[in-house]
Amino acid sequence: MSEHDHDHHHDHDHSELSETQLRVRALETVLTEKGYVDPAALDLLIETYEKKVGPRNGARVVAKAWADPAYRARLLKDATPAIAEVGYAGRQGEHIVALENTPKLHNMVVCTLCSCYPWPVLGLPPVWYKSAPYRSRAVSDPRSVLADFGVALPKETEIRIWDSTAEIRYLVLPMRPGGTEDWSEEKLADLVTRDSMIGTGLPKSPKEVAK
């Protein structure tokens, strides 16, 4: 186990993890032998979420909304069909709502009860999103959570937390950074981070991308 993995699974000793690894392998064999699963379908599911579906999808949606006022209006009115226009739809994104950040209002998304997350636009959630520290404090002390991400908002900014308790999935539309007026959609997408679409981060500055 690498140093990196060790740090990530700091709460679990090695034997516990290897027991899980063995059981997962055993169960896959049993389910395959019984004809319940096809390992080729499993490979495709993994490939889909490792290679095809991820925050780059959401970044394209955000960049399009920044560049095209008519698209922005459609996205904010009814996000599911607007996102489907760009080619993203399906599991864990059946009903999507886009949330517009403004100088007065900052939106942040959490699922306090499990791990609900808009898969078609952001991919699978990072470990911290599913973790107790985030799920516990996002709703009660959002500014301290933002501080964990190095984000400090003006004192007067209203923070709105969306707890994803049903099958509605939320995508934050962050504010477009200044100095990007003549930028193409493709270039704008490079500014859009995963965390800025969850509300725990802000888009990159034009300078950061130029580096």
Place this chain on the structure above:
Amino acid sequence: MNGGQDLGGTHGHGPVKPEPNEPVFHGEWEKRAFALTLAMGMPGGWNIDMSRFARENRPPAEYLSMTYYQIWFAALETMLKERDLVAEDEIAAGHSLHPAKPVKRTLSPGDVAKTLHRGGPTERDTNTKAAFKPGDKVRAKNINPPTHTRLPRYVRGHVGTIERIIGCHVFPDSNAAGAGENPQWLYTVRFDGRELWGDDGDPTSKVSVDAWEPYLEPA
């Protein structure tokens, strides 16, 4: 259930620790556990609300000490055993020892893309009228079912405002129990931070939950 999963507002979990350049999966077993969970939905015959209950229904100390894919995998084992699709001796042996039970459908590689694209929409047609409208004051009921519910403890008993009528959606409390979809009106309900957390709350914060009509009463 008032279990380890209902984390909103609890203390002592420490700081959020984002992992720089985090991979989608941490190790091969997470990939397989994830894919097995998705692929078994069809032959397993359970719904997403049953899956969520299988994940949360364990001692809180256990829930909080497991990684998320460990929770997913433990729930998958539970659901398979409950339906006699797999037995413990088979997992221990690493091989099928008993005849397979007939299942309705399995996921073929050719069906993966369209199955994911279709997803599982939860909005349903209804002849009923929504009892609340935007702007109405509502109180989240003080309910404490030991079964699956999606009304977090931190809003129970508190007064909020209906912000939006979302539509009529499958009711998890029924669906998780195998009692049918029982669709109900679903609303976005907004609460002031101070209403939820008193003087310890952030006066500039507002929190919303999506709540089904049976969770709410006029205030």
